[in-house]
Amino acid sequence: MYEGAIQDLIDELGRLPGIGPKSAQRLAFHVLQADTADVTRLATALTRVKELVRFCSVCFNVAESERCRICRDPRRTDETICVVEEPKDVVAIEKTGEFRGRYHVLGGAINPLEGVGPDSLRIRELMARLSAGEVKELILATDPNTEGEATATYIALLVKPMGLAVTRLASGLPVGGDLEYADEVTLGRAFEGRRAV
């Protein structure tokens, strides 16, 4: 309905996930009224991501060199590997400051309905890292949902014979939450995992 360039921008923005036609229109008019410098910075950031960002050759986290910042850090221990689904999970765990080992990013979780089998994930690469024999503990930090649990169980079965400790993040009540509002499964897990005080 608009002329040329503005309609092109609305169309392109509308292709992004979670951006509907109304949001695309609102964003396009924001761009039209924004400073040219700001718009140029956004356009440059978009193309630079495609040019510069790749996946770490060791852990498959996002990186700008062959190995990511975490894999290059000599102060971190090689004895523990934390397995996650996506690079954003690495960021979430790094924010806790609790973990000083290395990561392994699978690139998703087993999901037969969407055609994601173990071969689509970086499980083979994980096994290769473990076979070097330096790792003492493997922490399975996939999401606490059906797909994440299935992936964790699958990896645990593969790894168990190698004789290293395999752990899973604790499930239970979220801190600051309300017992009353917890769903039955979470509350059940919290009972199962109860600890002496």
Place this chain on the structure above:
Amino acid sequence: MYEGAIQDLIDELGRLPGIGPKSAQRLAFHVLQADTADVTRLATALTRVKELVRFCSVCFNVAESERCRICRDPRRTDETICVVEEPKDVVAIEKTGEFRGRYHVLGGAINPLEGVGPDSLRIRELMARLSAGEVKELILATDPNTEGEATATYIALLVKPMGLAVTRLASGLPVGGDLEYADEVTLGRAFEGRRAV
């Protein structure tokens, strides 16, 4: 928390209106995994909008030449001008197919709380267009909210002495709506504006 380029993109996307940190991260990872051609097209569309799109010198709708498509159309009448707040209102009215006159885009509505007075809008330019004497009817199609009503009243007072018809879009029940769910003000307006059948 991410390295270089991906964090830059998250930051730039997070500056857009209505895009929070989580959405910015989700969009950045979408871009990372998208086809380079798609990302290039989005980046180009962004810069092209700033290069090509300007405002029509007559009605201040978005345009890619000195006058917009609607102002250039010889099949439309110059006798009616429809006053709207934003270019997106032009698109909304064009979709109805009801209107064959010209538009005037104010660029907003009077809003003293946000420091938008009549001088910040293109009201002076509207008066100049009307003084040419060709216009027979001015349709005030600003939004049916406090700011839009104030703007319509302000323009009506200015224009009345010029002796042309000044009309306002009807307020009433939305078609397909439910009488029970209409707010009191809308229902009151619907009573006020009742028509013989």
